[in-house]
Amino acid sequence: MRRFSCLLGMVCAGLAACSVALAEQQPQEVLAAMNEALASLSYEGEFLHIADGHIERLHIFHRVRDGQVLEHLISESGTGREVIRNGDELQCYLPRERKVIVETRAEPGTLLGTLPVFSRGLESSYRVALAGHERSSIGKDAQLLAIIPRDAYRFGYRVWIDSESKMPVRTDLVDAHGRVLEQVMFSKLTVGGPLYSNLFKPVVDATGFEWIRQGGGTSGQPASNTQWQVGHLPPGFQLTSSGSQAAADGRASVTHLVLSDGLASMSVFIEELPSPPRQAWSGEGRIGAASVSSHRVANHQVTVVGEVPAGAVQWVASGVRAPGAAVDSLGAPTARSIESP
Template sequence: MKARLALAVVMFTAAFPAFSDNDAQSDMDWLQISAVAARQTDYTGIFVYQYGNHIQTARITHVADQHGEHEKLESLDGPRREFIRRNNDAWWNLGDQKPIQVEKQYSGKRFPDLLPEQLSALNENYRIRAAEQARIAGFDTQAVIFQPKDSLRYIHKIWIHRDSGLLMKAAVFDGRSKQKVEQYTFIQLRIGREADSSQAVQMQPPVPAEQKTLMSVSSDPGMPAATTGWKVTFLPTGFKKITEMRRSLHGKNASAIHFAFSDGLAGISVFIEALENISNSKLGLFSRGAVHVYSKVKGDFLVTVVGEVPPRTVMQVMDSVRYTGQ
């Protein structure tokens, strides 16, 4: 369970008009351009992911053609790790490590594709305002801040390329401490015709019969779990249920109940599975950047909450998970 969660955590035109309080609809139209840019634009680049003292470098290549989207994400530090996506099908290549099957990417976001297609909910949960203009990796950008309307979620700040709408940088801040929690930044980038569209051929996910180092992500949406009897009775205002289902567990005959919620920028997931031999080292709170994983035993079940929200919010959600039998 922890391995899959950690893997999921790893591995979310011309100058645009300025933002203004008097033209909120124009502001949202501008963000809408940015929301689709990461899906409809050809680009290849190298970005740096930072949290705490940790720095990780990765290369991403994205091609949109008549067959849909092709994406390849490669880690450039440490052991070889590679993520390949073809529309809704995805694979992890773990190099020499034991392959790990990953759940379907039900709502996961990866830099630079961080904005939702539907932006209306963002105004309900965040105060959106323009910030400074900056030059990043040789591109002119406009910064935008998403200030949450409560203390239960993080502040988000993004830097958008003023020509293509592509995100060049994204940072998350704790609203109380004002400390930076994590940050993604492009340090090299080629967009459009400058990107190597021939990479789409290399992004096909072959699975050699003799050594299946690429493991397919199941496209099966799972079984509906409306009658499980489990309820999540607390969520920050604005979080809406994305899915509730039973998911098979890799290497086990059992299944886990999975709830997924989102406010448009941040996501919260709850996993509930029958209790097996669990050591104390697998319980408690684990963090990586803005993502926090909290596991706790409740009766005969292991409950795990994964959230892109402050630890205190993850704990409040955990306290609200209960079996009602209805």
């Protein structure tokens, strides 16, 4: 009997210890572990992308070796587009347009440098919560993480994080009302594996394609000499970097301002129109989580891109002012005033 009591006591103590450990796990820590897994693990996976009434199957190969990232994203059907990342260079193959866009990261290094850091400022924009465990789309235990926007200026996520690898195996993009806008759902995920170099070469024959090289200019710190001004900032967003990007295709350089709330970000691209000027583009839209708004300001094309609702990029775009122009002092719009048409 004494032995039984002793055993029971040990079991209870063990359970209590486990409970304390679980209770101490913070959602921010889970998110940080996921971000680190995304940036540091080698993996290969098949997944479904569900958005706008369409389902498509894609493959991703991701290899990290000596801190350098190789990645190949390819669709099994559809556009024939491919994205290949090799270190600090990202290549996007557009077969239909017969173009390859090459973007160079401004600051060499690994993706770890871009991880979001949860701060008090971020917590004023989002609520982050753990929502238990579930069997995931790859048949393994996953932890559910909910990143919920506190207002309509940003999107949120529901993320199923594989308990073992910490990889996000399912991601739902949600709006402020919790409605699901887009899903990425892995059906197969292999962490590790001999991901050899051939897997990171394009399938498409890019012979004769036009190569457009850009990027490489934004600084990590806010620049004080940027004369263009962004007069409208949604709550929680601030200018985090700015600079000029070289455009190797003969165009003038592009000013690139980056706004961030710590999780979501917006890019403001300001590009001088060529001489003689072409017709400026104008319009709004969305690609996945990214909303786009573009219009002409003082003989420049101003384009705002961000993984935020369309109303937010439109609001920012409407407040971009050329050097010397007056900046209105409007506060951030109410949710009603940024309601899309």
